[in-house]
Amino acid sequence: xxxxxxxxxxxxxxxxxxxxxxxxxxxxxxxxxxxxxxxxxxxxxxxxxxxxxxxxxxxxxxxxxxxxxxxxxxxxxxxxxxxxxxxxxxxxxxxxxxxxxxxxxxxxxxxxxxxxxxxxxxxxxxxxxxxxxxxxxxxxxxxxxxxxxxxxxxxxxxxxxxxxxxxxxxxxxxxxxxxxxxxxxxxxxxxxxxxxxxxxxxxxxxxxxxxxxxxxxxxxxxxxxxxxxxxxxxxxxxxxxxxxxxxxxxxxxxxxxxxxxxxxxxxxxxxxxxxxxxxxxxxxxxxxxxxxxxxxxxxxxxxxxxxxxxxxxxxxxxxxxxxxxxxxxxxxxxxxxxxxxxxxxxxxxxxxxxxxxxxxxxxxxxxxxxxxxxxxxxxxxxxxxxxxxxxxxxxxxxxxxxxxxxxxxxxxxxxxxxxxxxxx
Amino acid sequence: xxxxxxxxxxxxxxxxxxxxxxxxxxxxxxxxxxxxxxxxxxxxxxxxxxxxxxxxxxxxxxxxxxxxxxxxxxxxxxxxxxxxxxxxxxxxxxxxxxxxxxxxxxxxxxxxxxxxxxxxxxxxxxxxxxxxxxxxxxxxxxxxxxxxxxxxxxxxxxxxxxxxxxxxxxxxxxxxxxxxxxxxxxxxxxxxxxxxxxxxxxxxxxxxxxxxxxxxxxxxxxxxxxxxxxxxxxxxxxxxxxxxxxxxxxxxxxxxxxxxxxxxxxxxxxxxxxxxxxxxxxxxxxxxxxxxxxxxxxxxxxxxxxxxxxxxxxxxxxxxxxxxxxxxxxxxxxxxxxxxxxxxxxxxxxxxxxxxxxxxxxxxxxxxxxxxxxxxxxxxxxxxxxxxxxxxxxxxxxxxxxxxxxxxxxxxxxxxxxxxxxxx
Numbered sequence: 046x047x048x049x050x051x052x053x054x055x056x057x058x059x060x061x062x063x064x065x066x067x068x069x070x071x072x073x074x075x076x077x078x079x080x081x082x083x084x085x086x087x088x089x090x091x092x093x094x095x096x097x098x099x100x101x102x103x104x105x106x107x108x109x110x111x112x113x114x115x116x117x118x119x120x121x122x123x124x125x126x127x128x129x130x131x132x133x134x135x136x137x138x139x140x141x142x143x144x145x146x147x148x149x150x151x152x153x154x155x156x157x158x159x160x161x162x163x164x165x166x167x168x169x170x171x172x173x174x175x176x177x178x179x180x181x182x183x184x185x186x187x188x189x190x191x192x193x194x195x196x197x198x199x200x201x202x203x204x205x206x207x208x209x210x211x212x213x214x215x216x217x218x219x220x221x222x223x224x225x226x227x228x229x230x231x232x233x234x235x236x237x238x239x240x241x242x243x244x245x246x247x248x249x250x251x252x253x254x255x256x257x258x259x260x261x262x263x264x265x266x267x268x269x270x271x272x273x274x275x276x277x278x279x280x281x282x283x284x285x286x287x288x289x290x291x292x293x294x295x296x297x298x299x300x301x302x303x304x305x306x307x308x309x310x311x312x313x314x315x316x317x318x319x320x321x322x323x324x325x326x327x328x329x330x331x332x333x334x335x336x337x338x339x340x341x342x343x344x345x346x347x348x349x350x351x352x353x354x355x356x357x358x359x360x361x362x363x364x365x366x367x368x369x370x371x372x373x374x375x376x377x378x379x380x381x382x383x384x385x386x387x388x389x390x391x392x393x394x395x396x397x398x399x400x401x402x403x404x405x406x407x408x409x410x411x412x413x414x415x416x417x418x419x420x421x422x423x424x425x426x427x428x429x430x431x432x433x434x435x436x437x438x439x440x441x442x443x444x445x446x447x448x449x450x451x452x453x454x455x456x457x458x459x460x461x462x463x464x465x466x467x468x469x
Numbered sequence: 470x471x472x473x474x475x476x477x478x479x480x481x482x483x484x485x486x487x488x489x490x491x492x493x494x495x496x497x498x499x500x501x502x503x504x505x506x507x508x509x510x511x512x513x514x515x516x517x518x519x520x521x522x523x524x525x526x527x528x529x530x531x532x533x534x535x536x537x538x539x540x541x542x543x544x545x546x547x548x549x550x551x552x553x554x555x556x557x558x559x560x561x562x563x564x565x566x567x568x569x570x571x572x573x574x575x576x577x578x579x580x581x582x583x584x585x586x587x588x589x590x591x592x593x594x595x596x597x598x599x600x601x602x603x604x605x606x607x608x609x610x611x612x613x614x615x616x617x618x619x620x621x622x623x624x625x626x627x628x629x630x631x632x633x634x635x636x637x638x639x640x641x642x643x644x645x646x647x648x649x650x651x652x653x654x655x656x657x658x659x660x661x662x663x664x665x666x667x668x669x670x671x672x673x674x675x676x677x678x679x680x681x682x683x684x685x686x687x688x689x690x691x692x693x694x695x696x697x698x699x700x701x702x703x704x705x706x707x708x709x710x711x712x713x714x715x716x717x718x719x720x721x722x723x724x725x726x727x728x729x730x731x732x733x734x735x736x737x738x739x740x741x742x743x744x745x746x747x748x749x750x751x752x753x754x755x756x757x758x759x760x761x762x763x764x765x766x767x768x769x770x771x772x773x774x775x776x777x778x779x780x781x782x783x784x785x786x787x788x789x790x791x792x793x794x795x796x797x798x799x800x801x802x803x804x805x806x807x808x809x810x811x812x813x814x815x816x817x818x819x820x821x822x823x824x825x826x827x828x829x830x831x832x833x834x835x836x837x838x839x840x841x842x843x844x845x846x847x848x849x850x851x852x853x854x855x856x857x858x859x860x861x862x863x864x865x866x867x868x869x870x871x872x873x874x875x876x877x878x879x880x881x882x883x884x885x886x887x888x889x890x891x892x893x
Contacts, residue, residue, distance in 0.1 A: 113545070114842055115567075121537070125612065143539075143567055145842040147881065187839045188549065207631075210884040213893040214838050414638050415611045418538055418569040457571065457881050460634040469637040 046289055048117035049108065050281040052100040053274045056312040056386060059099070059319045061393050064270075064386060067357035068347055078349075078357040085255050085263040087160040093271040101274060103156075110155045110188055115143045116278065120286040120449075125416035127436065134439035135292070136432055138452040139283050140419075141306065146211070148422065148454030149306045150181030150266055153275035157264045158185035167260035168192035172222065172247030174201050175376030176208025177422075177454060178266035183217035194261070196222035196250040198242035201376075207458050222247040229253060244379075245352020245366075252355045267303025268350050268359070268384045276309020279451060284313050292447050294327050296435050299451035300427040301331045301340065301398075302377040304384035310451040312386075315395055329396045330435075331387070332427040334378040334406075337370040339363050340391055340398035348382055362388045375403065375423035375462075399431060406430045407468040410456065422454035423462050470713055472541035473532065474705040476524040477698045480736040480810060483523070483743045485817050488694075488809060491781035492771055502773075502781040509679050509687040511584040517695040525698060527580075534579045534612055539567045540702065544710040544873075549840035551860065558863035559716070560856055562876040563707050564843075565730065570635070572846065572878030573730045574605035574690055577699035581688045582609035591684035592616035596646065596671030598625045599800030600632025601846075601878060602690035607641035618685070620646040620674040622666035625800075631882050646671040653677060668803075669776020669790070676779045691727025692774050692783070692808045700733020703875060708737050716871050718751050720859050723875035724851040725755045725764065725822075726801040728808035734875040736810075739819055753820045754859075755811065756851040758802040758830075761794040763787050764815055764822035772806055786812045799827065799847035799886075823855060830854045831892040834880065846878035847886050 057064055069077050082091060093101060103111075123136040141149035161169050169186055172195070173179025179195040186193035195217050202209055202221035212219045222242045223230035227250045233240050240246075255263045265272060287294060297314060299307030317323040333340050339362045347358040352366050363382035370379045383391070390396045403423070410426035412433070413419070421429050432450045439446050456462070463469065481488055493501050506515055517525060527535075547560040565573035585593050593610055596619070597603025603619040610617035619641050626633055626645035636643045646666045647654035651674045657664050664670075679687045689696060711718060721738060723731030741747040757764050763786045772787040774780040787806035788794075794803045807815070814820045827847070834850035836857070837843070845853050856874045863870050880886070887893065 109548075113548070115543070119539070124533075124537070145844070145879075184842045188842050206888070207881070207884045210888045211844065211881070214835060214844060214884070214887050215842075216839050216893075411638060415640050418608045418612050418639075420569070420635065420638060457631070457635070460631045460638070463638050464630070464634045469640075 046285055048282050048285050049111060050103070050278060052102050054277040054281060054313050054316060055096060055099055055101055055274050056316045057270065058097045059316045060386070060389060061319060062389065064389060065360035067359050070354065070358055078355065082357070085252065087164045087166060087262055089160045089164070090157065090271050093274055094269060104159060107156050107159050110159070111278065114145055114151055117282045118143055120283055123417055126413060129412070129416050130433065130436045130440060132436040132440040133443055134436045134446045134448050136436055136448045136450070138450045139279060139310065141279060141451065141453050142419065142455035146177070146180045146184050147457065148177045148181065149276060149279060149309070150178050151184060152278055152309070153266070153272045153305065154181040154185035154264070155188065156275045158182070158189040158191055161262055162189045162191045166191065166262045168194055169264040170194040170196070170251045170254045170261055171264040171266070172196045172244055172251050174198045174244050176201060176205050176212070177377055180208055180211045180215070182264050183212040183215035186217065187215040193217040194254065195219045196224060196247040198222055198244060198247055200241040222250050224250060226250065227253040243352060248351040249353040249355055267305040267380070268382070270386060272305050273308040273312065273384055273386055276305045277312050279306065279309040280311060280313035283310065283449065294324070294449045295446040296328045296330060296448045298330045298332060298428045298431045298435070298448065300378060300424050300453060301333050301383055301387070302380045302424060304387040306451050306453040307331050308384060308387050311396070315390065330431055331391070331396055331398045332431045333398060333400045334375055334427065335400045335402045337364060337368070337379050337381060338400045339381060340383050341400045345388060345392050350382065359385045360388065361385050362391060375406070375427065377424040378427065401427055401430050404466060407463060407466050409433050411463070411468050420456040420460070421452065422456040423459055425453045428453070470709055472706050472709050473535060474527070474702060476526050478701040478705060478737050478740060479520060479523055479525055479698050480740045481694065482521045483740045484810070484813060485743060486813065488813060489784035491783050494778070494782055502779065506781070509676065511588045511590060511686055513584045513588070514581065514695045517698055518693060528583060531580050531583050534583070535702065538569055538575055538579070541706045542567055544707055547841055550837060553836070553840050554857065554860045554864060556860040556864040557867055558860045558870045558872050560860055560872045560874070562874045563703060563734065565703060565875065565877050566843065566879035570601070570604040570608050571881065572601045572605065573700060573703060573733070574602050575609060576702050576733070577690070577696045577729065578605040578609035578688070579612065580699045582606070582613040582615055585686055586613045586615050590615065590686045592618055593688040594618040594620070594675045594678045594685055595688040595690070596620045596668055596675050598622045598668050600625060600629050600636070601801055604632055604635045604639070606688050607636040607639035610641065611639040617641040618678065619643045620648060620671040622646055622668060622671055624665040646674050648674060650674065651677040667776060672775040673777040673779055691729040691804070692806070694810060696729050697732040697736065697808055697810055700729045701736050703730065703733040704735060704737040707734065707873065718748070718873045719870040720752045720754060720872045722754045722756060722852045722855045722859070722872065724802060724848050724877060725757050725807055725811070726804045726848060728755070728811040730875050730877040731755050732808060732811050735820070739814065754855055755815070755820055755822045756855045757822060757824045758799055758851065759824045759826045761788060761792070761803050761805060762824045763805060764807050765824045769812060769816050774806065783809045784812065785809050786815060799830070799851065801848040802851065825851055825854050828890060831887060831890050833857050835887070835892050844880040845876065846880040847883055849877045852877070
């Protein structure tokens with residue numbers, strides 16, 4: 046069987062209710078954020094954002110790139126973890142950590158770089174904090190030979206040298222944000238030369254760059270429909286791999302920052318349930334950090350995707366775009382909201398959400414690393430924690446469930462977290 | 470075809486001349502190093518060290534472990550690199566970087582941990598500097614549930630926190646060397662509390678531990694015959710993968726510190742040439758660092774494998790065990806000698822050796838990362854450099870050669886090197 050799919054799957058036409066469209070703000074209306082979108086994104090990506098087509102063909106060049114970075118990725122049974130937990134459950138993990146930059150982010154980065162190159166865009170620009178997204182985009186831009194400008198929050202620029210070096214090695218221009226490249230950056234630097242920056246400021250700098258430079262576009266690592274669409278390559282592969290070994294998932298688990306790895310992992314399964322009635326007994330569990338509990342404690346309202354409010358409002362579960370989470374190290378889960386499609390599925394009761402503390406998930410990561418040999422990223426550790434909780438439940442009730450988790454990335458560039466928390 | 474082999478291949482019975490046996494020193498004879506070996510190594514490993522059997526069955530538990538850490542590893546064509554170099558050559562790389570600790574070292578670590586566990590050994594102990602070997606052994610010990618004590622040179626312990634944290638996360642006891650755990654360590658600490666340590670001192674501490682603690686054995690990352698034997702899993706897989714795609718290698722390239730990844734990669738091919746006359750036009754090229762040029766400038770003499778001289782003398786190409794290489798960052802290539810079997814093959818003209826500077830190889834690594842997306846380890850970069858040299862030669866002469874390189878590890882935990890050398 047060919048595991049790598051030829052098409053991405055768009056869940057929008059199969060949703061139980063229409064997806065609420067993006068909106069301009071009513072009170073704070075300085076300019077239309079929706080009219081700004083064509084300045085920010087390549088037109089084929091905007092088409093994908095709003096399409097009602099169910100299947101979108103993956104371009105040959107992107108398929109080639111997927112193969113080169115190791116797709117299809119393996120689905121592996123965590124035999125040693127099962128043994129340690131003495132559980133009758135079977136636990137599988139989908140290894141998105143095997144990509145060159147160590148996470149699933151490359152799945153959409155390659156697609157965005159390809160469409161940008163095809164439309165003659167000279168440069169992609171984006172923001173990054175932890176650096177997972179920035180390094181995936183830098184890698185993709187190198188592979189498609191297109192320039193890349195990354196605004197990295199100054200605090201991370203200083204504290205995360207490895208990610209910064211990795212992006213530069215790929216040829217990206219990496220600048221600490223706020224920077225002197227933009228008006229908003231210069232203004233903030235005037236106030237404080239050592240400004241630590243924030244994701245919101247970095248987004249603003251990237252967006253401002255595109256507004257002023259017609260040859261540049263903006264690349265985005267999560268939340269938007271087309272990003273989730275590209276990530277369905279994870280779930281489509283998983284579905285074929287499960288078919289091959291004759292397994293039907295009882296529980297599917299993933300961590301949620303903006304929601305792209307989890308959405309890409311589960312949408313093909315939820316889509317089959319909605320269309321054909323398959324997987325109707327499968328539970329879908331989204332795991333977030335208690336430090337940014339949008340799905341378990343937030344509101345389902347219209348909210349900007351960025352802190353500054355430059356991007357359109359989307360209907361999402363959110364803790365508010367001005368919410369400042371306490372410092373946690375799973376930086377990829379600090380985002381204030383969950384992607385609109387995922388939020389709708391939570392609202393409709395198709396996806397369940399749970400939250401854990403940093404200490405709980407790092408301990409789960411330690412256990413996993415010791416028995417399976419692979420160190421999960423702090424973000425991925427949230428999914429690992431929930432898999433362990435499920436497997437322990439199965440032990441107590443003697444349930445032979447099949448548990449599948451999306452192993453979104455490895456923690457080799459985040460090892461200092463384990464030391465800071467004393468998790469050995 | 471089943472790519473993962475069922476047996477390791479032992480080249481010793483097929484060598485063109487008998488392998489010179491290990492020897493005790495004549496002048497500096499305080500104790501017999503050869504009689505010490507059974508105290509240091511599990512008996513099955515010592516049997517493998519001296520066996521004349523051509524094929525050694527890989528135990529089922531080790532095969533299972535190989536599968537869990539991602540074996541068989543992919544053999545990938547570097548299409549983008551070929552395009553960049555505009556070469557008619559085809560370049561393939563064998564991805565040993567995909568293991569959980571990022572290098573080929575795990576192939577022997579798993580075998581050594583398995584045999585130790587089987588023979589009731591309570592703890593394995595070893596030395597590490599860069600940390601590639603130490604983290605592979607820590608991972609293997611975690612997977613086979615055996616204690617692990619790593620003596621890490623104090624300078625690396627301080628300068629390489631990520632590798633140290635990784636080993637601790639796997640549950641290993643990691644101590645800066647010289648340490649207060651051994652007599653030699655305490656003596657050196659008395660002289661200098663901040664002693665930076667050396668690989669030689671760390672080996673001495675590990676060996677002393679085994680001499681005093683009958684439940685502990687010593688694990689070794691390269692040089693010895695049984696280590697090279699375990700690494701033949703790389704070459705055996707590569708041979709089957711080449712058969713599947715109908716390629717015959719014209720050039721096979723690998724980097725050499727002690728020689729284990731390169732030996733494991735080429736021995737099955739050289740063995741077939743010696744036995745059956747296959748691969749008689751294949752060139753085998755060992756690449757070393759100009760900072761430790763044992764193969765290109767050293768002598769083929771009897772020499773201790775360790776700096777302190779606790780281990781038996783072996784006939785090897787060496788720059789002398791007291792040679793202190795200038796500081797280079799490919800720490801894995803600082804070793805003073807090349808493994809005895811590899812040295813014999815060089816002496817007999819079956820393997821050619823070349824050397825490069827750190828600057829040359831880091832630039833090659835940068836080029837590779839930009840087009841293929843994967844960052845080579847500084848050690849691996851030596852093999853990448855030679856592959857580029859070969860491919861450029863093919864362009865000038867219009868030769869359609871098939872070039873295969875052993876991609877021994879990734880550089881994600883060594884990224885600071887690129888910054889120190891300004892290689893962006």
